[in-house]
Amino acid sequence: MPFNLRSYVLFSHLDDRQLQITESMAREVKLRDGQLFFQAGDPATRFFLVLEGQIKLSKLSLKGSEKVIEIIPAGETFAEALMFGEQPAYPVNATAIGSTRLLSFDSASYLEVLRGSNETCFRLMADMSQRLKHLISEIELLSLQNAAFRLANFLWKRWEKLDPADGCIELQAPKGVIASRLSVTPETFSRTLHDFSEQGLIRVDGNRVEILNPEGLRAIADPLDLGD
Numbered sequence: 001m002p003f004n005l006r007s008y009v010l011f012s013h014l015d016d017r018q019l020q021i022t023e024s025m026a027r028e029v030k031l032r033d034g035q036l037f038f039q040a041g042d043p044a045t046r047f048f049l050v051l052e053g054q055i056k057l058s059k060l061s062l063k064g065s066e067k068v069i070e071i072i073p074a075g076e077t078f079a080e081a082l083m084f085g086e087q088p089a090y091p092v093n094a095t096a097i098g099s100t101r102l103l104s105f106d107s108a109s110y111l112e113v114l115r116g117s118n119e120t121c122f123r124l125m126a127d128m129s130q131r132l133k134h135l136i137s138e139i140e141l142l143s144l145q146n147a148a149f150r151l152a153n154f155l156w157k158r159w160e161k162l163d164p165a166d167g168c169i170e171l172q173a174p175k176g177v178i179a180s181r182l183s184v185t186p187e188t189f190s191r192t193l194h195d196f197s198e199q200g201l202i203r204v205d206g207n208r209v210e211i212l213n214p215e216g217l218r219a220i221a222d223p224l225d226l227g228d
Helices: 016-025 080-084 107-114 118-144 147-160 175-181 186-198 214-221
Strands: 027-031 036-038 046-060 066-072 093-106 168-170 202-205 208-211
Touching: 016 093, 016 107, 027 046, 046 080, 046 107, 066 175, 080 107, 080 118, 093 107, 107 118, 147 168, 147 186, 147 208, 147 214, 175 186, 186 202
Parallel strands: none
Antiparallel strands: 027 093, 036 093, 046 066, 046 093, 168 208, 202 208
16 A cells, blocks of 8 residues: 555554555545535444545534634544444534645444454543543634634644744645634634734735744643644
8 A cells, every 4th residue: 555554643553464554545646726525423333534635524603604613634543433333423514725646444343343452442432532521622712712712723833833943834725624623703814814914913925924023822722722
C-alpha cells in the first residue's frame, strides 16, 4: 500500500499481523470539493482516516442553516467512536473541503482487531478522552466568549504551531466555514478580521493571514487558556 498506517496514532501500536489485517480492510475514497460523503442518520458501519484534503462535519438547524461542528484535517481519523454503539448512525453530515482522499475501514472488523491489542484500545480511549476535553473547551469558548476572543484564539493556536520563521497562517477552509465553526456570522468574521488589521495585529491577503503582533493577539486570545 502507498501509505504507512503505523505512522498514524490510531494504528501505531498494532503488531505486524494486526496491521496487515487492518491494511487489507482499508478502502481508498476520493472526493471532489463540496461532495457530500455521508448524511446524518446514515448507518455508521465504517470509520475514516483523512489522507489529503479536509472533511467538514456539520448539522442543519431547524431553520435549514448549516452549523459546522468540526473540520477534520489530513492525518486525523473520524467516526471511530461510533463503532462501540449497538446500531450506530452518523450524527452529522460529512462534506469534502477541496479534493480529498480518505481511507475507509470496516468498524466491525476493526473491533475484532482491537480485541487482540490492549495498547491500541488504550490509545483509542486516550484519543477519545482528548477529543471530549477539546469539545468541552469549545463549548465554553463558544458560549462564554465574544467574536474577537473566538477569532483571536483560533488564529493564535494555529500561529503557535507554525515554524518560527513563518508568521503566516493559511486558512485552509472557506471563511464562511470557519465562521460557522466559530459560531459567528460571515459578516462578523470579516468585520473582526478587519478590526484586527486596523489594530496592526494581522495582515490579510486572500486566505493568508500574517501575524504582525503575536503578543497583542495573545492578549485577546489567551486570558483563560482554553486549550486547542
